[in-house]
Amino acid sequence: MSKTTKKKTTKRKTSKKWARVDGRKPDELRPLHIESGVIPNADGSAYIEMGRNKIIVGVYGPREMHPKRLSKPNSGVLRCRYHMAPFSVDPRRSPAPSRRDQEISMVITDAIEPALFLERYPRSVIDVYAEIIEADGGTRCASINAAAVALADAGIPMKDLVSSCAAGKYEGKLVLDLGDHEDKKGESDVPVAYLPKIDQVTLLQMEGIMTQEETEKCIELAIEGCKQVYEAQKEALKKKYGMVEGAEEKEEEPDEEETVEEGKKETVEEAEEE
Amino acid sequence: MSNTIVSRLKRKKILDVLATGKRMDGRELLQYRDWDIKTNLLFKSEGSAEVRLGKTRVVVGVKVDVGHPFEDTPDAGVMMVNAEYTPVAHPTWEPGPPSEDAIELARVVDRGLRAAEIIDMEKLGLVSGEKVQMIFVDLYVLNYDGNLIDACSAGALAALTTAEAPIFKVSDDGKIEKTDKTEKLKLRANPIAVTVCKIGDSLIVDPTFDEEEVKDGRITITVDENGNLNAIQKRGPIGFTVDEIKKCINIASEKAAEIRAIALAGE
Numbered sequence: 417m418s419k420t421t422k423k424k425t426t427k428r429k430t431s432k433k434w435a436r437v438d439g440r441k442p443d444e445l446r447p448l449h450i451e452s453g454v455i456p457n458a459d460g461s462a463y464i465e466m467g468r469n470k471i472i473v474g475v476y477g478p479r480e481m482h483p484k485r486l487s488k489p490n491s492g493v494l495r496c497r498y499h500m501a502p503f504s505v506d507p508r509r510s511p512a513p514s515r516r517d518q519e520i521s522m523v524i525t526d527a528i529e530p531a532l533f534l535e536r537y538p539r540s541v542i543d544v545y546a547e548i549i550e551a552d553g554g555t556r557c558a559s560i561n562a563a564a565v566a567l568a569d570a571g572i573p574m575k576d577l578v579s580s581c582a583a584g585k586y587e588g589k590l591v592l593d594l595g596d597h598e599d600k601k602g603e604s605d606v607p608v609a610y611l612p613k614i615d616q617v618t619l620l621q622m623e624g625i626m627t628q629e630e631t632e633k634c635i636e637l638a639i640e641g642c643k644q645v646y647e648a649q650k651e652a653l654k655k656k657y658g659m660v661e662g663a664e665e666k667e668e669e670p671d672e673e674e675t676v677e678e679g680k681k682e683t684v685e686e687a688e689e690e
Numbered sequence: 691m692s693n694t695i696v697s698r699l700k701r702k703k704i705l706d707v708l709a710t711g712k713r714m715d716g717r718e719l720l721q722y723r724d725w726d727i728k729t730n731l732l733f734k735s736e737g738s739a740e741v742r743l744g745k746t747r748v749v750v751g752v753k754v755d756v757g758h759p760f761e762d763t764p765d766a767g768v769m770m771v772n773a774e775y776t777p778v779a780h781p782t783w784e785p786g787p788p789s790e791d792a793i794e795l796a797r798v799v800d801r802g803l804r805a806a807e808i809i810d811m812e813k814l815g816l817v818s819g820e821k822v823q824m825i826f827v828d829l830y831v832l833n834y835d836g837n838l839i840d841a842c843s844a845g846a847l848a849a850l851t852t853a854e855a856p857i858f859k860v861s862d863d864g865k866i867e868k869t870d871k872t873e874k875l876k877l878r879a880n881p882i883a884v885t886v887c888k889i890g891d892s893l894i895v896d897p898t899f900d901e902e903e904v905k906d907g908r909i910t911i912t913v914d915e916n917g918n919l920n921a922i923q924k925r926g927p928i929g930f931t932v933d934e935i936k937k938c939i940n941i942a943s944e945k946a947a948e949i950r951a952i953a954l955a956g957e
Contacts, residue, residue, distance in 0.1 A: 494927075507761070515793045522790055522925070526907075529927035604805070606922070616929025620909065622922035623805045628939055631919045635932060 434589065437597050443637065445581070445593045445644055450562065450652035452569040460570025462652065464562035467595050468552035473562040475570040477542040492537030496525040498559055500548040520556050527560050527609040527619035528567070531574045542572065553599035554582050560609050560619065565649050569656065577649050580609035580619060581641030583634040585626055590634055592641045606631065608638035612646050701889075701904035708892045714900065720941060722896040725952045727844060729852040737853025737875070741845040744898065745835035747779075750827065750845035754855040754875075756816065756866055757824040767814020767822045771800035773829040773842065780834040780899075798923045799829060799842050799883065802912030805920040806881035808850065813876070817864050823855075825875070836898040839910050843883035844953040850875055851954060881920045882950045884942035885910040888928065893937060895945060909935065911942035915950060 440446070446467030455461035458474035481487035498520040502511050513521075528544070544566065546559035557580035564578040584594045586602035599605055604624020610617055617639070622631060707714055717723070723744030732738040737752030759766060773796035777785045788796075803809075814823035827850065829842040854872040861867060887897045887908045897905060907926025914920055919939070924930065930938070 515797060518790055518793050519797050522794060523923075526925055526927055530929045611929055614929065616931060617924070617935060618929040620922055620924035620930070620935065622919060623801050625805065625807070625914070625918050625920060627918055628943060631922070631939065632932075632936055635935060639932070 434587065436586070436591060438595060440591075442589055442591045443640065445641055446595060448645065448648045450565055450648050452565045452652045452656040458566070458570070460566045460568070460572070462562040462565035462569060464558050464565075466552075466554060466558040466561065467593070468550060469555055469558045470549040471546055471555065471558050471562050472549060473544060473546045473559065473566040475542065475544050475563070475566045475572070477570075478537040478540040478572070479543070481539060481541040487539045487541065490535070490538055492532075492534040492540045492542060494525055494529045494532060494534060494542050494544065496528065496544040496546065496563065497521050498524055498546045498548070498556065500551060500555070504548045504551045520559075523619055523621065524556060524560055524563065527580065528563055528578050530616065530618045531564065531576055531578050531611055532567070533573055533575075536573075542567070551596070553594055553596035554607065556580070556619075557582050557607050557609070561645055561649060565652050568653055576611040576613040577646060578609050578611055578618060579642040579646040579649060580607065581638050581645050582607040583638035583641060585624065585630060585634070590630065590637055592637055604631075604634070606634040606638055608635055608642060610639050610642035612643055697903050700900055704901060704904055705890045705892075708889060708894070713894065715898065717896075719892055719894045720945070722840075722945070722949070723898075725844070725949070727848050727953055727955070729848050736855050736872075737849040737851075739845045739848035739852070741841045741848070743837060743841045743896065745833055746837060746841050747831075747833040748838065748841050748845050749830045749832060750842065750849040751830065752846075752849045752853045753826040753828070754853070755824045755826065756821050756858065756868075759815070759819065759822040763811070764819035765815035765822070766811040767809070767824065769800075769804065769809060769811065769825045769827065771796045771803065771827045771829065771846070773799070773831070773838075775831055775834075778833075779831045783834070794923075794925070795838055795842060796829060798839050798910055798912075798921065799827075799846055801921040801923070802843055802881045802883050803827070803846060803850075806879035806912070806914050808877050808879050808881060809875060810878060816858055816860050816866055820864065821860075821866055823858065825850075825855075834899060836900075836902045837885060837896045839883050839885050840896065840949070843881070843912065844949050847880060847882060847950070848953045851877060851880075879920075880915045880950055880954065881912045882914075882946040882953065883910050883912040883921070884945045884949070886938040886941050888926070888930070888934070893934070893941065895941065909938045911939055911946075913943050913946035915947075917943055 449465040452462045454463040455474045460475040463472045502508050544563050560580035584605040586598040604626045606622045609619030726742040729739045735751040736754045739750045773792045775792045857869045857871045859867045887905045907928040910923045912921040
């Protein structure tokens with residue numbers, strides 16, 4: 417599949433230095449913009465633009481689980497739903513969840529769950545809904561980034577924010593944060609989610625053809641990307657809660673805890689005591 | 691999964707045994723159960739394989755047919771992988787639409803085959819934009835005792851390798867005729883998936899149902915015959931360190947070679 421296109425693209429570039437389609441450096445992220453608290457009805461929410469990806473995420477809960485049979489007696493359940501709008505891709509897609517959507521929903525749930533204290537919410541559910549308004553490659557990573565901010569915005573205690581970014585191989589070079597074109601035409605794609613404070617990878621997928629060494633390098637490159645995303649996520653939370661940009665945090669506290677609304681403060685403090 | 695009281699007790703027992711460097715059934719941590727792969731056992735499908743891995747048993751059927759291409763690839767054939775969790779395979783499995791796990795199983799096996807570019811899809815075109823060859827790979831689980839991804843991946847490779855695809859003839863007016871002649875599918879790679887499970891601090895391969903039920907997470911890595919990686923899938927509500935991931939990749943590279951030899955033995 418990628419073989420024919422590879423030939424085409426290398427032919428096109430007859431001269432000069434190798435450059436990415438959008439002129440980025442190999443280890444450069446696309447423009448990233450995150451905003452939190454964008455859906456008044458949700459307990460927490462966030463909007464992300466990562467390149468031309470436009471994704472809105474709403475968090476509801478912890479709340480009673482419906483249907484009840486899905487609840488767990490000794491733990492809460494995190495339920496993430498990744499869903500693409502019919503107009504988010506070309507050609508239009510059916511609004512019914514595809515097999516791909518279902519799989520991504522599962523891996524996103526797995527990526528975020530390690531950051532939460534679900535054991536604190538028996539019989540409950542935390543619903544995370546990610547709606548892809550426009551897709552431009554790397555939607556699962558962008559969804560995770562927005563979801564982490566939305567969860568923090570909802571005042572849900574977290575071990576850390578979850579930051580996500582893909583790396584991959586395009587025209588023989590390892591590159592960070594693949595755009596739609598690089599994602600589709602490149603040799604491989606490695607989406608990663610990472611919890612910077614506990615140094616753990618919670619999302620890892622890969623598709624393509626790469627040597628073991630390249631794959632390992634890709635994972636490390638993606639983690640570097642995650643660390644940059646992490647800063648943008650913190651910034652978005654600070655902004656919403658009126659903290660001056662660039663102001664240093666006084667204590668070693670995750671942002672979400674500083675920015676919790678009054679009514680939700682209780683749960684956070686409880687979590688801290690543990 | 692490890693939420694019911696029984697599986698919590700089970701988990702404790704399994705962890706205790708793992709701490710001694712052994713498994714409940716006496717295996718080493720990185721030891722597979724015995725493989726038994728038979729190919730070409732069905733008359734009506736172009737390729738087939740039955741895989742027994744311990745008590746896990748799956749049948750893989752490969753059917754080759756004619757169908758419509760996708761709009762954006764008018765000349766490329768279509769490969770579809772589907773997994774069926776049949777209710778015969780486990781007491782908790784019910785008839786109905788595919789569960790999330792069945793979807794994941796199909797997609798992970800599919801990703802391994804597709805990413806390795808196992809079949810040159812461009813060669814399967816018949817009438818541009820109208821007709822192409824379709825290759826259906828159906829993974830049919832008959833008894834579930836863990837590690838379906840590895841069993842199905844090996845089965846899919848064995849079935850595709852031994853498949854005898856019909857040769858189609860396109861007449862001048864665009865009609866497609868199935869000739870009596872057949873030929874082997876031309877495979878360009880031999881990808882094999884290896885799943886490494888994490889239970890507590892231990893990494894194991896080829897989990898049984900009990901082990902799978904109490905596991906923390908898993909990483910499936912698909913490796914081709916040149917040692918290149920084709921697909922990775924991490925599952926489970928835990929994180930892995932980069933070192934653990936590298937360990938998993940090493941384990942997978944080593945094990946994939948062993949399994950590949952078994953899967954291709956029926957050729």
